[in-house]
Amino acid sequence: MRRHAPALALALAALAAPGPAAAYMVYVSNEKGNTVTVIDSETLEVVDTFDAGQRPRGITISPDGTELYVCASDDDTVRVFDPKTYEQLHTLPSGPDPELFVLHPSGNPLYIANEDDNIVTVVDVKTHQVLAEVPVGVEPEGMGVSPDGAFVVNTSETTNMAHFIDTKTYEIVENVLVDQRPRFAQFTDDGKWLYVSAEIGGTVSVIDPASAEIVKKISFEVPGVVPEALQPVGVRVTKDGSKVFVALGPSNRVAVVDGETHEVLDYLLTGQRVWQLAFTPDEKLLFATNGNTNDVSVIDVEEMKVIKSIPVGQQPWGVVVAPE
Amino acid sequence: MKRFAGPILASLGIALLSPLGAMAQDAAQPVRAAVLRVERGPELPISRLDLPPDDLGFAGGRLATEDNQTTGRFMGQDFTTEDVDADPDTAVQALETLIADGTTFIAVMAGPDTLLALADAAGDRALIVNATAQDTRLREADCRANVMHVAPSRAMLADALTQFLVWKKWTDWLLVPGSHPEDALMADAYRASAKKFGARIVEERVFEDTGGARRTDTGHVLVQRQMPVFTQRAEAHDVLVAADEADVFAAYLPYQSWDPRPVAGSAGLRPMSWHPALEAWGATQFQRRFERAAGRTMRPEDYQVWMALRVLGEAATRTKATDFATLRDYILSPAFELAAFKGQKLTFRPWNHQLRQPVVLAADRVIVSVSPQEEFLHRVSRLDTLGVDEPETTCDLN
Numbered sequence: 001m002r003r004h005a006p007a008l009a010l011a012l013a014a015l016a017a018p019g020p021a022a023a024y025m026v027y028v029s030n031e032k033g034n035t036v037t038v039i040d041s042e043t044l045e046v047v048d049t050f051d052a053g054q055r056p057r058g059i060t061i062s063p064d065g066t067e068l069y070v071c072a073s074d075d076d077t078v079r080v081f082d083p084k085t086y087e088q089l090h091t092l093p094s095g096p097d098p099e100l101f102v103l104h105p106s107g108n109p110l111y112i113a114n115e116d117d118n119i120v121t122v123v124d125v126k127t128h129q130v131l132a133e134v135p136v137g138v139e140p141e142g143m144g145v146s147p148d149g150a151f152v153v154n155t156s157e158t159t160n161m162a163h164f165i166d167t168k169t170y171e172i173v174e175n176v177l178v179d180q181r182p183r184f185a186q187f188t189d190d191g192k193w194l195y196v197s198a199e200i201g202g203t204v205s206v207i208d209p210a211s212a213e214i215v216k217k218i219s220f221e222v223p224g225v226v227p228e229a230l231q232p233v234g235v236r237v238t239k240d241g242s243k244v245f246v247a248l249g250p251s252n253r254v255a256v257v258d259g260e261t262h263e264v265l266d267y268l269l270t271g272q273r274v275w276q277l278a279f280t281p282d283e284k285l286l287f288a289t290n291g292n293t294n295d296v297s298v299i300d301v302e303e304m305k306v307i308k309s310i311p312v313g314q315q316p317w318g319v320v321v322a323p324e
Numbered sequence: 325m326k327r328f329a330g331p332i333l334a335s336l337g338i339a340l341l342s343p344l345g346a347m348a349q350d351a352a353q354p355v356r357a358a359v360l361r362v363e364r365g366p367e368l369p370i371s372r373l374d375l376p377p378d379d380l381g382f383a384g385g386r387l388a389t390e391d392n393q394t395t396g397r398f399m400g401q402d403f404t405t406e407d408v409d410a411d412p413d414t415a416v417q418a419l420e421t422l423i424a425d426g427t428t429f430i431a432v433m434a435g436p437d438t439l440l441a442l443a444d445a446a447g448d449r450a451l452i453v454n455a456t457a458q459d460t461r462l463r464e465a466d467c468r469a470n471v472m473h474v475a476p477s478r479a480m481l482a483d484a485l486t487q488f489l490v491w492k493k494w495t496d497w498l499l500v501p502g503s504h505p506e507d508a509l510m511a512d513a514y515r516a517s518a519k520k521f522g523a524r525i526v527e528e529r530v531f532e533d534t535g536g537a538r539r540t541d542t543g544h545v546l547v548q549r550q551m552p553v554f555t556q557r558a559e560a561h562d563v564l565v566a567a568d569e570a571d572v573f574a575a576y577l578p579y580q581s582w583d584p585r586p587v588a589g590s591a592g593l594r595p596m597s598w599h600p601a602l603e604a605w606g607a608t609q610f611q612r613r614f615e616r617a618a619g620r621t622m623r624p625e626d627y628q629v630w631m632a633l634r635v636l637g638e639a640a641t642r643t644k645a646t647d648f649a650t651l652r653d654y655i656l657s658p659a660f661e662l663a664a665f666k667g668q669k670l671t672f673r674p675w676n677h678q679l680r681q682p683v684v685l686a687a688d689r690v691i692v693s694v695s696p697q698e699e700f701l702h703r704v705s706r707l708d709t710l711g712v713d714e715p716e717t718t719c720d721l722n
Binding site: 097115138139159160161163175177200201228231250 | 391394395398399606608609610612613641642661662663667668669705706
């Protein structure tokens with residue numbers, strides 16, 4: 001029965017379009033403020049702020065919406081919060097200085113990049129045990145998981161590779177060399193493409209996961225913006241794969257890329273140092289964190305327009321939206 | 325025999341190791357480099373906190389080799405770096421020994437004359453990376469086709485500081501060079517930089533090094549009398565800029581100057597390639613990795629040697645090759661770029677082989693700013709607002 005519920009909701013949403021967006025809770029980690037800001041996606045107002053430990057960065061939520069995970073980088077731990085009460089439930093062993101992580105599509109385990117130790121730590125979120133530590137390249141950062149959960153992809157910032165880790169054996173099965181300082185790895189929902197952003201290289205590599213080959217490198221160009229400011233970081237793809245959104249850091253823009261042709265369609269002006277992105281489950285809205293202007297830009301996905309800027313805590317870094 | 329080992333292994337490696345996914349350390353292709361250290365800077369600094377550690381530069385090289393090796397593990401490449409100490413008289417012999425052993429990529433920590441002697445001795449048999457010599461002339465009249473410069477030039481350091489001072493509108497300077505030849509060169513760089521960015525040197529005073537012990541018990545008592553007198557009755561100025569590469573007096577200027585003015589240059593606000601307080605652009609992890617390995621904080625010399633060897637690592641990774649000609653050609657090509665915790669890619673200026681790089685402006689415990697300042701525009705790259713630019717260069721590499 002449960003399986004049909006989301007499908008039904010989607011179908012209803014499609015019928016009702018362009019009706020009012022459903023209300024979701026949006027959680028923003030504020031790296032310098034040591035807090036998480038909670039935003040209501042319908043009113044686009046801040047509803048609450050709670051303490052999240054030292055230097056919260058990576059943030060994600062369990063598929064059932066009951067556990068909110070926050071990388072508290074300077075506490076060397078992952079803090080787990082109740083997304084409704086904001087109470088800390090427990091912590092997870094993360095290894096030192098956790099920055100980004102990804103949950104297995106089933107909700108367990110959690111794969112954490114440990115920049116200091118050149119390893120990816122695999123943690124069981126139920127038993128709170130470390131299942132494995134996988135040695136990867138220098139300064140592991142971005143974490144992506146294939147939709148079938150077979151592979152976790154880690155990017156290493158100084159080695160400049162996307163490492164494909166088999167989630168059963170914890171062995172690296174492929175290494176794809178990408179451009180300088182790869183930051184983020186994002187699969188399409190159908191698993192056809194893997195996007196890897198390279199902050200310093202200024203490109204997003206489009207990788208065919210089946211062959212582990214780069215089929216295209218997306219580059220960016222904005223008149224009047226120096227090329228070195230166009231630094232791709234966070235990447236999100238619509239469920240149908242038609243649009244890819246890329247946060248371009250200090251250029252203060254989010255690029256919209258066509259998911260078929262991989263050509264840039266538009267650049268949306270955001271706040272300063274735009275960093276990470278998150279869709280609402282209905283994909284009507286995309287939230288983008290702006291680290292240097294202490295706000296979140298709200299993007300209307302259909303219209304490809306920034307519709308609002310919401311002040312949050314100091315140096316917003318990561319963002320996640322609660323599921324349906 | 326040794327000479328042939330490289331190419332044979334390399335061809336075996338290519339056959340065995342493609343595709344990239346394979347991890348076969350057994351047949352890894354060797355990539356050999358050396359750090360040739362001839363100079364370590366002032367042996368007797370005026371602050372005991374600045375005493376040069378024994379592994380200055382070498383420690384940065386070790387971290388780079390480790391970083392290269394981590395990537396090499398995935399690429400089937402095996403990086404080794406030899407640390408060699410020499411003095412100016414034995415440096416060329418040390419170079420010959422390295423080349424004879426098949427090491428063709430050599431990071432050099434040496435003064436300008438030794439560096440040129442090494443470059444001319446190496447010819448087209450090796451690539452020299454200048455890791456520490458800041459002399460602008462090595463990038464200009466005395467430039468060499470087989471030398472890459474990862475150390476910033478004095479011109480770049482001066483421009484980095486000047487941009488910030490001009491941005492602050494601290495445009496009237498009291499310039500205080502020391503009496504050593506390097507101090508005069510740094511003062512030249514400040515004069516040129518002031519002219520370039522619109523600052524005025526309202527007065528210059530040379531601080532004579534009269535010798536004597538650098539540090540004595542209760543030295544501050546004398547300093548507290550000496551420095552105010554030395555800086556007394558200067559023309560009205562916004563900032564005191566000191567050029568004291570020999571480390572004789574500049575550190576004594578802050579708080580001791582007659583006029584209550586900030587000090588910059590060799591003390592106070594200092595332009596540097598690296599500072600252990602830098603945390604931006606992922607530098608924290610890099611600092612920690614270094615500190616864990618070396619047991620101390622990272623100095624500019626360490627960072628620059630790290631960059632020198634990362635240049636080699638990057639070339640080997642990108643070309644998937646280990647032979648000298650392929651690596652050298654790639655490093656010299658426009659495709660080469662290096663990520664070095666400065667927030668943007670670093671590339672070599674094709675006209676003189678200088679690595680473009682942001683310069684850190686640091687006070688004692690924190691980063692004050694990083695130049696280039698964004699208000700200074702450039703038609704090619706803002707980084708080219710630092711140092712001698714292409715239209716002005718006197719370097720002819722051909």
